[in-house]
Amino acid sequence: MKDAFGLPQSLLVLGGTSEIALATVRRLVARRTRTVWLAGRPSPALEEAAGQLRGLGAEVRTVAFDALDPEGHEAALGKVFAEGDVDLVLLAFGILGDQAHDEREPLNAVRVAQTNYTGAVSAGLVAARSLQAQGHGSLVVLSSVAGERARRANFIYGSSKAGLDAFAQGLGDALHGTGVHVMVVRPGFVRSRMTEGMEEAPLATTPEAVAGAIELGLRRRSETVWVPGALRVVMAAVRHLPRAVFRRLPV
Numbered sequence: 396m397k398d399a400f401g402l403p404q405s406l407l408v409l410g411g412t413s414e415i416a417l418a419t420v421r422r423l424v425a426r427r428t429r430t431v432w433l434a435g436r437p438s439p440a441l442e443e444a445a446g447q448l449r450g451l452g453a454e455v456r457t458v459a460f461d462a463l464d465p466e467g468h469e470a471a472l473g474k475v476f477a478e479g480d481v482d483l484v485l486l487a488f489g490i491l492g493d494q495a496h497d498e499r500e501p502l503n504a505v506r507v508a509q510t511n512y513t514g515a516v517s518a519g520l521v522a523a524r525s526l527q528a529q530g531h532g533s534l535v536v537l538s539s540v541a542g543e544r545a546r547r548a549n550f551i552y553g554s555s556k557a558g559l560d561a562f563a564q565g566l567g568d569a570l571h572g573t574g575v576h577v578m579v580v581r582p583g584f585v586r587s588r589m590t591e592g593m594e595e596a597p598l599a600t601t602p603e604a605v606a607g608a609i610e611l612g613l614r615r616r617s618e619t620v621w622v623p624g625a626l627r628v629v630m631a632a633v634r635h636l637p638r639a640v641f642r643r644l645p646v
């Protein structure tokens with residue numbers, strides 16, 4: 396069960412090698428979390444992540460999970476929930492794709508959409524049902540500012556995150572009053588493996604800063620978290636810019 400401050404004792408990461416997720420888990424293990432499930436595509440990186448968290452004192456298990464295999468989600472998550480309550484599910488998987496390349500190769504674009512959006516629809520619904528059955532818990536969804544307004548430079552990824560974000564908001568409303576809490580996290584540019592080698596956007600941040608914002612959001616039982624917080628105001632303005640102006644911005 397969560398403690399009086401809303402922090403989890405047990406958690407499940409979907410996308411178990413995500414740098415943002417692992418920074419979050421390290422932070423929560425330093426607080427109260429004891430049981431960690433890392434769900435992801437089997438790889439040495441997944442086992443290494445599990446080993447590092449064990450070194451911090453957590454009991455860690457891995458489970459095979461592929462966002463692109465929605466038929467397998469019931470079984471993967473079922474295995475975890477069958478072992479005991481899960482106080483927090485962190486939906487962290489995602490791919491950025493390569494916009495220019497993916498525009499020329501529609502099947503690659505579909506892979507971005509299927510990973511980030513339909514994979515999350517399936518995993519999110521399966522997780523929500525399990526959390527509801529146990530009567531408590533949080534589902535934290537890593538969305539992105541990219542979904543707030545699709546940019547010319549990455550509208551394939553942006554549109555997948557817009558879908559994910561809308562889905563997670565609706566799911567949060569559906570679960571309101573059930574004891575299950577859904578929190579949508581919208582980071583800006585985060586210096587992680589996903590953005591390695593890319594030119595930094597303004598207000599760039601770190602996985603550790605996102606982890607800190609997630610912890611605070613859990614304590615406050617927030618529904619939406621922007622990282623950094625200033626993006627909330629920036630994006631409120633950007634969202635309302637006329638198309639003709641937005642199109643000319645160097646973003």
Ligand SMILES: NC(=O)c1ccc[n+]([C@@H]2O[C@H](COP(=O)([O-])OP(=O)(O)OC[C@H]3O[C@@H](n4cnc5c(N)ncnc54)[C@H](OP(=O)(O)O)[C@@H]3O)[C@@H](O)[C@H]2O)c1
Nearest residue numbers: 410412413414415436461462488489537539584585587589
């Ligand atoms: N970095 C940023 O600037 C930024 C900003 C806003 C939002 N986000 C979002 O935050 C989340 C985490 O990103 P990150 O920065 O931590 O990136 P990351 O380190 O590259 O993590 C991405 C994760 O997604 C997993 N993944 C990809 N395809 C998968 C699939 N088919 N099935 C299961 N897992 C799959 C990867 O697993 P493998 O090890 O198997 O590849 C990895 O664990 C993503 O949803 C991302 O869109 C990132």
